[in-house]
Amino acid sequence: MSELTVTLPDGSTLSADAGETVEDIAYRIGEGLGRDTVAGVVDGDLVAKEEPLFEDCRIEIVTDSSEEYLDVLRHSAAHVFAQALQRLHPDAKLTIGPSTDEGFYYDVAGVDLDESDLDDIEEEMTDIVEADYPIERVEVPREEAFEFFEDNEFKREILDSEAAGEDPVSFYEQGDWRDLCQGPHVDSTGEIGGFELLSVSAAYWRGDEERETLTRVHGTAFPSESELEDFLEMREEAKERDHRKIGQEMDLFSVPEHSPGCPHYHPNGMAIRRQLEDYVRKKNDDLGFDEVRTPELNKAELWKPTGHYETFMENDEMFAWEQDDTEYGLKPMNCANHAHIYSESTHSYRDLPVRFSEFGNDYRNEQSGELSGLLRVRGFTQDDGHAFVRPDQIQGEILDILQAIEEIYGHFGLEVLYKLETRGEGAMGSEEIWEQATDALVDALREEDLDYDVEEGEAAFYGPKIGINARDALGREWTIGTVQVDFNIPRNLDLTYIGEDNEEHHPVMIHRALLGSFERFMGVIIEHFKGQFPLWLAPEQVRVLPVTDDNIPYAREVASELGDFRVEVEDRSWTVGKKIQQAHDDNVPYMLIIGDDEEEADTVSVRDRKERQEGDVALSSFRDHLELEEEQKRRAVTFLV
Numbered sequence: 226m227s228e229l230t231v232t233l234p235d236g237s238t239l240s241a242d243a244g245e246t247v248e249d250i251a252y253r254i255g256e257g258l259g260r261d262t263v264a265g266v267v268d269g270d271l272v273a274k275e276e277p278l279f280e281d282c283r284i285e286i287v288t289d290s291s292e293e294y295l296d297v298l299r300h301s302a303a304h305v306f307a308q309a310l311q312r313l314h315p316d317a318k319l320t321i322g323p324s325t326d327e328g329f330y331y332d333v334a335g336v337d338l339d340e341s342d343l344d345d346i347e348e349e350m351t352d353i354v355e356a357d358y359p360i361e362r363v364e365v366p367r368e369e370a371f372e373f374f375e376d377n378e379f380k381r382e383i384l385d386s387e388a389a390g391e392d393p394v395s396f397y398e399q400g401d402w403r404d405l406c407q408g409p410h411v412d413s414t415g416e417i418g419g420f421e422l423l424s425v426s427a428a429y430w431r432g433d434e435e436r437e438t439l440t441r442v443h444g445t446a447f448p449s450e451s452e453l454e455d456f457l458e459m460r461e462e463a464k465e466r467d468h469r470k471i472g473q474e475m476d477l478f479s480v481p482e483h484s485p486g487c488p489h490y491h492p493n494g495m496a497i498r499r500q501l502e503d504y505v506r507k508k509n510d511d512l513g514f515d516e517v518r519t520p521e522l523n524k525a526e527l528w529k530p531t532g533h534y535e536t537f538m539e540n541d542e543m544f545a546w547e548q549d550d551t552e553y554g555l556k557p558m559n560c561a562n563h564a565h566i567y568s569e570s571t572h573s574y575r576d577l578p579v580r581f582s583e584f585g586n587d588y589r590n591e592q593s594g595e596l597s598g599l600l601r602v603r604g605f606t607q608d609d610g611h612a613f614v615r616p617d618q619i620q621g622e623i624l625d626i627l628q629a630i631e632e633i634y635g636h637f638g639l640e641v642l643y644k645l646e647t648r649g650e651g652a653m654g655s656e657e658i659w660e661q662a663t664d665a666l667v668d669a670l671r672e673e674d675l676d677y678d679v680e681e682g683e684a685a686f687y688g689p690k691i692g693i694n695a696r697d698a699l700g701r702e703w704t705i706g707t708v709q710v711d712f713n714i715p716r717n718l719d720l721t722y723i724g725e726d727n728e729e730h731h732p733v734m735i736h737r738a739l740l741g742s743f744e745r746f747m748g749v750i751i752e753h754f755k756g757q758f759p760l761w762l763a764p765e766q767v768r769v770l771p772v773t774d775d776n777i778p779y780a781r782e783v784a785s786e787l788g789d790f791r792v793e794v795e796d797r798s799w800t801v802g803k804k805i806q807q808a809h810d811d812n813v814p815y816m817l818i819i820g821d822d823e824e825e826a827d828t829v830s831v832r833d834r835k836e837r838q839e840g841d842v843a844l845s846s847f848r849d850h851l852e853l854e855e856e857q858k859r860r861a862v863t864f865l866v
Contacts, residue, residue, distance in 0.1 A: 232283045241278060248274040251286045261288040264297050264409035269681045271296060273395075273408030275362045287409075289416075289448070299324035301360060301410040302417050302446035303331050308402040309349035310336070310442075319404060320379040320430065320439060327456075328445025332428050334379065338440050343422040346442075350420060357415030358399040362408060367392035370405060379430065380405050419453030420446040423460075432592060459699055466699070468751035469598040475756055475764070475812060478599065478747075486596045486603030488744060493764035496791060498743055500762050502584060504636075505608050505739055508629055514582035514610050519562035521586050525552040527561050530717045532653055532686055542589045559585040560736060563611040564718050567732075572722040577732060578618055582610040584743070599748035608740040613720070613732040619710060623669035623691075626708050626737050630693055631673075633739055636858045637695075637750060642702060643675055644692035649682030654713040662710035662733075663689040687713045690736075697753040705741040705749065710734075756812045757834060760862060761855045767792045768813045770804040772820035779824040783817060786844055790851055809834055814862045817847070837865040 227243045231250055241250060247267065251274070252259030262274045264287040271293055278284075287293045303322035306329070310317050314336045322331035365373070367384070370393075374380035383405065388394050397406045399414055411417070421444060428441040447453045464470070472478050477494035480486070490498055509516065525545055528534035537543035537557050545554035556562065563581045572579060585607045595601050614622050634641045645666060648659045666689055670677050677691070684690055693706030711734040714720075721729040740746040750758075760766055767790055771780040777796050784792045795804045801818065808816045818830040823840075831847055832838040850864045 229278060230281045231278070232281075234283075234285050243279045244277050246274065246278070247272060247276050247284065247286070250278070250284060254286070258286055258288070263287050263289060263291070263294060263411060266293060271409065273362060273410070275395075275408070295447070296324040297409050298411055298417060298448060299329040299446045300408075301414070302420050302444065303329040304360070304397065304399065304404055304406070304410065305350050305353050305414055305417060305420070306346065306422070306442065306444055307331050307333075307404060308353055308399060309346050311402065312349050313345060318377045318379060321383075322404075325443075327460075328423065328443060330441050330443045332430070332439040332441050334430075334437065334439050336440065338425050338442065340425055343425070343442075347420075347422055350422075353400070354414050354417050354420070356400065357413050359413050360397055360399045360410045362410075363396050363398055363403070364393040365396050367394055370394050370396070373403075374405070416448070417446050418448045419450040420444060421453060421457065427594075429592075429594065432594070434593060463699060463701075463752070466752040466755045468600070468748040471751050471756040472598065474810075477751070477764070480596075480598065480602075484604075485593060486591060486601075488599055488602060488604075494747070496764035497747060497758065497762055501740065501743060501746070504633075505584075508633065508739060509582040509610065512580070512610075512625055512629060513578070514580040514612075517563065517566055517581045517583050519556070519559060519566070519583060519585060521555050521588065522553060523556055523562070525554045527565070528554070528556075531561050531564070531714050532717070533558060533561065536651075536686055537589070542591070544588050544590055555588040556585070557587055557589050559583055559587065559607060559609045560611060560714060560734070561718075563609075564714060564720060564734070567613050567720055568718065572613075572732075574615060574722055574724045574730075577722055578612045578614040578622060579732075580610065580612040583607075585609050587742075599744040599751075602742075602744050605742040605744045607742050608738050608746075610737045610739070612735040612737070613715070613722075614735060615722070615724075615730075616733055619665045619733055619735070620669060620672075622735050623665060623708055623710070624672060626735070626739075627669060627673050627675065627691075630706055630708075630739060634693075634695055636860070637753065638860050639695035639697060639749075639753065642694040642696060643670060643677035644680050644683075644694060645670070645677050646680045646683040646685075646690050646692055648684055648689060649686075651686050652684070653686055653717075654688075658712040659689060662712055665710050666691050666708070685709060687711050688734075688736075693741075695749065697749060698755075699752075703745070703749045705746060706738050707736065707741070709736040711736060758812065758814075759858065759860045760814045760851065761858050763812070763814050764791065765793055765811065765813050766790050766851070766855075767815045767817060768808045768811075769794045769817045769819060770801060770808065771796065772801045772818065774798060776819045776821065776824055780817075780819045783819060783829060783844060787848055787851070790848075790855075805832065809836075815847075815851075815864065831864060833862045833865050835862065835865075839865055 228240050229243055230238050231241050232238050247265030248262050251262040264274050265272050266285040268282050307319050317336040318334040320332040395407055396403045397410055423443045426441045428439050430436040430439055476491050478488045478490050480488050543554055543557050587607050588604050591603050612622050688709050688711035690707050690709035694702045695705050696702050715731045715734050722732055724730045769780045769784050771777045780794045784794050814834055816832040823829055828841050829844055830840040831842045
């Protein structure tokens with residue numbers, strides 16, 4: 226029997242016979258670890274503990290204390306749901322039921338379900354969990370599997386696709402129920418300590434709008450009831466922070482039916498966006514980027530040498546069409562256009578770095594079911610930048626960008642998380658080039674003493690990258706910015722500069738986005754701040770509230786003296802109490818209450834959205850504070866602290 230080498234997380238290795246399982250390896254490491262094994266991570270993929278190994282690999286053993294354990298538990302909870310559903314609705318056809326970041330879902334056909342059905346299914350799930358059925362993997366001959374799913378065309382398609390060529394195929398059984406599945410799963414249904422079904426929605430089979438419409442039931446599961454309760458509380462808070470809800474309440478944006486996935490910014494939303502644009506422009510100026518503008522419409526030929534055309538068309542993400550025997554497209558990114566501008570001039574080594582920035586309008590054909598407010602769109606504005614550098618300038622360029630990102634995200638109170646994404650399948654260029662590019666990113670991260678996770682094989686096809694994630698006020702992670710090192714596109718496009726040796730050389734292209742897209746970033750900060758924006762971002766910074774109509778003229782004078790700040794006068798004939806409540810509801814940072822006493826003393830009474838108030842304030846003192854609070858980009862209202 227042939228041998229293979231297994232590499233463990235600490236870098237040590239051991240020899241194993243081909244065909245030994247993940248669980249066998251765990252027992253080789255230690256008896257206790259073997260007993261505790263739930264699953265394994267083999268070369269980055271989560272697999273069942275029964276998975277046999279036939280090639281050299283890296284392996285990590287998953288136990289109930291591992292980060293991956295929750296995914297395994299939730300996958301098992303999806304099976305418990307499916308078993309309960311088929312007890313109540315025997316004609317239900319199961320399709321797929323994976324774990325997700327927040328729980329699990331199962332797509333089903335042949336049964337009509339709505340929210341009112343969930344309680345009954347949950348009761349049946351409770352019986353299954355309390356029965357503590359062992360969850361066991363069994364191998365079934367391929368022909369028998371097809372017979373078992375004689376009336377389920379979806380599972381038969383899986384047998385012909387994902388499980389093509391497998392014989393036998395793996396099923397998992399619990400009690401008198403079984404399902405086609407590769408696993409992994411926990412040992413028994415009783416390990417699911419807390420669960421809840423969350424919603425019912427529609428979904429397309431395989432995510433294809435041309436295929437069958439299915440019913441998707443979302444749920445979640447945790448090892449304990451207390452963890453479930455914590456999750457549900459956070460979920461309710463997340464609903465209150467939903468940027469779509471706040472966006473409507475504050476009149477920030479809309480996404481009408483006539484432009485699906487393409488947001489409309491209302492005046493309030495545009496006020497926020499303009500502040501973000503001004504902020505990023507200043508950062509780009511500090512970093513030495515020159516702003517450019519490139520068209521959304523281009524001939525598709527532009528993106529073929531870079532590799533973008535093939536990638537985006539293969540994934541059906543590009544809007545493209547033929548006109549007059551020529552193929553055109555809406556640009557999905559700005560790299561090729563910036564490279565074209567670079568190619569229009571001759572460059573010396575002394576000219577580099579050459580840096581272009583753009584608020585580029587891009588389009589990607591996201592599926593309708595995936596669209597979500599500002600967070601998942603078809604039309605977006607990328608805060609984009611490309612630096613063309615010499616090899617000896619790579620390190621300095623990356624460091625400058627990372628330092629800027631740290632400062633930027635600090636102004637928003639977002640924790641920065643770094644993900645190093647490495648070469649994957651379909652990558653263009655040699656391994657040597659990729660190694661050089663990856664080393665440059667790693668060196669920069671280490672020089673800045675930044676912690677980072679490695680995501681093997683997740684890089685774009687043209688070069689490795691540092692993915693910039695942000696953790697918000699609820700602890701959720703959002704993928705936003707990026708820094709990428711690219712040796713390949715400049716070579717494919719034959720971009721050059723004249724070196725010190727008077728020979729032509731290819732520059733290295735650094736792709737970077739500080740905020741990512743304005744749409745996604747705005748969606749994130751709307752939820753992060755819960756609509757209570759810092760003064761410098763707030764669409765309306767100050768609202769002046771005259772106590773009576775007689776105080777309106779003085780209120781207008783006060784507003785005028787606040788100069789360029791975004792100030793409104795509430796001149797409706799409401800009680801002052803109603804005016805204050807409305808300003809609170811609108812998340813206005815500061816209110817200036819103007820009555821006869823304030824008018825006579827030529828002062829104002831200041832109230833903030835935290836319901837703190839102080840009277841007899843000189844307007845000049847308040848204005849000076851506003852200027853300081855805005856200049857320092859403070860995240861909280863601080864005049865009354």
